[in-house]
Amino acid sequence: MHKWLFKIYQRVQAQKTIAFLVFLLMIILFAVGASQLNFQEDVQQLIPKTEASARLQRILKTVEFTDKIIVDISTEKEGKEDSLVSYAESLLTKLQQSPDSIYIEKVQGNVQDREVTQTYDFILENLPLFLAEDDYQLIDQRLVKDTVNARLEGVYKSLVSPSGFLTKKFVLNDPLQLSSLGLTKLKSLELQTGFRIYDNFLVSEDGKNLLLLITPNQAYADASSQAKFADFLYNTIDQLNQKHQVNASIFGSLLYNVANANQIKQDILFTVGIAILILLGILIFFYRKIYIPLVLFLPTLVGGVFALAVIYILNGEVSLISLGIGAILLGISLDYSLHILTHYRNQPNVKSLYKTITQPVLISCFTTAIAFFCLLFLNTEALADLGLFAGLSVIGSALVALLIIPHLYQKKEAISPRKTFLDRIGAYPFSENKILVGSLFLAFLVGLFFMHKVEFNKDLSQLNYQPKQLVEAEKQLQSLEQGETKTLYLASYGNTLNDALLTNQMLYKQLQKAKENGAITSFSSIGGVVLSTQEQQERIEKWKNFWSVAKRKKLVQQIKEASDSLGLKPTAFQGFENLLVKDFKTLNLQDYQQVSNLFIDDFIQQSSEENLVTITSSIKVPEKIAADVIEKFNEEEGVLAIDRKAMNESFLGSLKNNFNELLWYSFIAVFIILIISFRDLKLTLLTLIPIAITWVLALLIMYVFGIQFNVLNIIISTFIFGLGVDYSVFITSGLKYELNHKNKVLSSYKTSILLSVITTLLGMGVMIFAKHPALKSIASVSLIGIICAVLVSFTLQPFLFRLMYRKRN
Known part of the structure; x- marks a missing residue:
């Protein structure tokens, strides 16, 4: 292969202009193909595909967990409700008048008088739909003559009171207060208990907390808009805290997202920014060329664009998550440029360069690519998508590096390269240091007993940066909870709205029983409010059957007699009489949605794309029985119980199992490539054994320091595996070349590996100084893996090689 590459080099040298134009045309074609890709942002693409997960994903695509921002206005003193209300009114005014109000869809927690009237009118106009079987027994009790008279006396007193002009409409249209039975159904919409309405606001029973819920506008869900919105809220709260006697705090996932994004930006600018400056200085100093960084990164960039273009041809779309992870893994492809440049620096000419470097670069490239393709x-x-992108990028980068670097890096053949500290380290015989060799072998043996004890942390919250103010706000909100409870979600689903409503009604009845039995603390459901067409028709028929002609006439007569005795007009209660004979009709979803206080859109989601309708209910259960409750409700047909944290942990557990499989696939694939390339079982084993030893040592160190795997660093471990393969292949190639040609070149291979180690440590290891837990997690695993890989390849691999080939040596 090296002969073909050298011939191509000679032809390009002879026709540089044509070769440059061809290369430029290829880049343009790759770029055009890459630009046509459709990008998928669905995080659920990380979920392993099974029959159960496919059903789950289909439902989760429809269910919308609207993560609201909670404003908790609080005071330590009792009897300060007016101060809480004053703060809330000031806040609402600022939110409404600010230009940043575009980021807010709605604010809940402030019940306006017109909304109360609208809700009352809606229930009264559709009263049969809000009456359950038990309610008719209560109505019967209210039809007793003495009860009727007593209620009408109450109506009269209400009319002659100072507030009579406000209550007139309500009491005349419903003197027996039948609508109160329907209004009780709205309590099922409330999940949080222990609160009351004070001056149109939601206040805790002890009067120390007032809550407002802000729903962000999903039209401004991009990171930039969310950051501006969060800044606006923090500034507004800070200003009001200084002016009022009470204080407020805000809490929500959007605020966590913004805080994490800001911290990651700060960490990367600080750590990676300094690392890049140091790296550029080292590369320019080592190679004595100021344009070297461009030469190094060009093959990597071309390889990445090439991969995207091929993915466009094969799939037409790609996951943004895979690209984000793949961008980190592209550090492997940078190694090929480093190896080629370092060997070129120490070789007399290009022909000699290709002879020494072609085989190890191609073997390393294809073994790493195959490992990625196993994904x-x-x-x-x-x-x-990650496997395809990373594998194609590695192949493209390696081939481009072999083809163009000898043209771009012009060395002065008359001048021997000056030895640097890296050359001196590369020349040091680590394998002859008995203490180092013995220590590594001993650590490997110990690691065999402890490697399986490294745990996988499924808790995503521990990867979040948690600002002090948000942690304190969360604790304060948790103090309002009654006991240690957990919020679960129940999704009733069907292909049509009516199917979903039927399932939800059955679920609602089960939730009522569960609450009565103490299995759940509270629940929020529209099961008693929004009914299926069949249920509505049944309730209307129940109303008609209940009000027989005789019963209706008797009641009307009783009301007229009582009205006469109280001096009221005979037609005073005509509205109520009309209600008794009204021809009620069934309602559709749009009718319910017109009542703003019902918040229907928070419960019902429809997806024409998935041909699915879901209705979400929320329940609070004691923490210790949450798993049992989930299992019970998941047994119901058409119901999915969702614990967002447990669901993530389940998915991530599957991800861990997938990576365990991946390791075996990768080892088998790498073994096949190596045995084909080297055609020597000893050399193949010599290359694979250090990779296995590196893995065991890395796991031992992680166990000793209490470092756990998580969803981020376990993916980064594929990067470490790739580097381990890279280092092992190059050391094996160097040892093999020395054995066959009696020419000392191993130090050159080791020097290029050292450069790779430095670039990787500066690029990823430096993030150990970051404040963000996720970046620290990535950095810690990278540091451990890279250091173990280079120590094993420099020390144990040459030692094992001498043992295997001691006769020829």
Whole structure:
């Protein structure tokens, strides 16, 4: 192969202009193909595909967990409700008048008088739909003559009171207060208990907390808009805290997202920014060329664009998650440029360069690519995209590096390269240091007993940066909870709205029983408010059957007699009489949505794309029985119980199992490539054994320091595996070349590996100084893996090589 590459080099040298134009045309074609890709942002693509997960994903695509921002206005003193209300009114005024109000869809927690009237009118106009079987027994009790008279006396007193002009409409249209039975159904919409309405606001029973819920406008869900919105809220709250006697705090996932994004930006600018400056200085100093960084990164960039273009041809779309992870893994492809440049620096000419470097670069490239391609066998879309992108990028980068670097890096053949500290480290015989060799072997043996004890942390919250003010706000909100409870979600689903409503009604009845039995603390459901067409018709028929002609006439007569005795007009209660004979009709979803206080859109989601309708209910359960409750409700047909944290942990557990499979696939694939390339079982084992030893040592160190795997660093471990393969292949190639040609070149291979180690440590290891837990997690695993890989390849691999080939040595 090296002969073909050298011939191509000679032809390009002879026709540089044509070669440059061809290369430029290829880049343009790759770029055009890459630009046509459709990008998928669905995080659910990380979920392994099974029959159960496919059903789950279909439902989750429809269910919308609207993460509201909670404003908690609080005071330590009792009897300060007016101060809380004053603060809330000031806040609402600022939110409405600010230009930043575009980021807010709605604010809940302030019940306006017109909304109360609208809700009352809606229930009274559709009263049969809000009456359950038990309610008719209560109505019967209210039809007793003495009860009727007593209620009408109450109506009269209400009319002659100072507030009579406000209550006149309500009491005359419903003197027996039948609508109160329907209004009780609205309590099922409330999940949080222990609150009351004070001056149109939601206030805790002890009067120390007032809550407002802000729903962000999903039209401004991009990171930039969310950051501006969060700044606006923080500034507004800070200003009001200084003016009022009470204080407020805000809490919500959007605020966590913004805080995490800001911290990651700060960490990366600080750590990676300094690392890049140091790295550029080292590369320019080592190679004595100021344009070297461009030469190094060009093959990587071309390889990445090439991969995207091929993915466009094959799939037409790609997961953004896979690209984000793949961008980190592209550090492997930078190694090929480093190896080629370092060997070129120490070789007399290009022909000699290709002779020494072609085989190890291609073997390393294809073994690493095959390891990545093994991700295609996992039933996870995002990881399959990652494998395709990373594998193609590695191949493209290696081939471009072999073809163009000898043209771009012009060395002065008359001048021997000056030895640097890296050359001196590369020349040091680590394998002859008995203490180092013995220590590594001993650590490996110990690691065999402890490697399986490294745990996988499924808790995503521990990867979040948690600002002090948000942690304190969360604790304060949790103090309002009654006991240690957990919020679960129940999704009733069907292909049509009516199917979903039927299922939801059955679920509603079960939730009522569960609450009565103490299995759940509270629940929020529209099951008693929004009914299926069949249920509405049944309730209307129940109303008609209940009000027989005789019963209706008797009641009307009683009301007229009582009205006469109280001096009221005979037609005073005509509205109520009309209600008794009204021809009620069934309602559709749009009718319910017109009542703003019902918040129907928070419960019902429809997806024409999935041909699915879901209705979400929320329940609070004791923490210790949450798992049992989920299992029970998941047994119901058409119901999915969702614990967002447990669901994530389940998915991530599957992800961990997928990576365990991946390791075996990768080892088998790498073994096949190596045995084909080297055609020597000893050399193949010599290359694979250090990779296995590196993995065991890394796991031992992680166990000793209490470092756990998580969803981020376990993916980064594929990067470490790739580097381990890279280092092992190059050391094996160097040892083999020395054995066959009696020419000392191993130090050159080791020097290029050291450069790779430095670039990787500066690029990823430096993030150990970051404040964000996720970046620290990535950095810690990278540091451990890279240091173990280079120590094993420099020390144990040459030692094992001498043992295997001691006769020829």
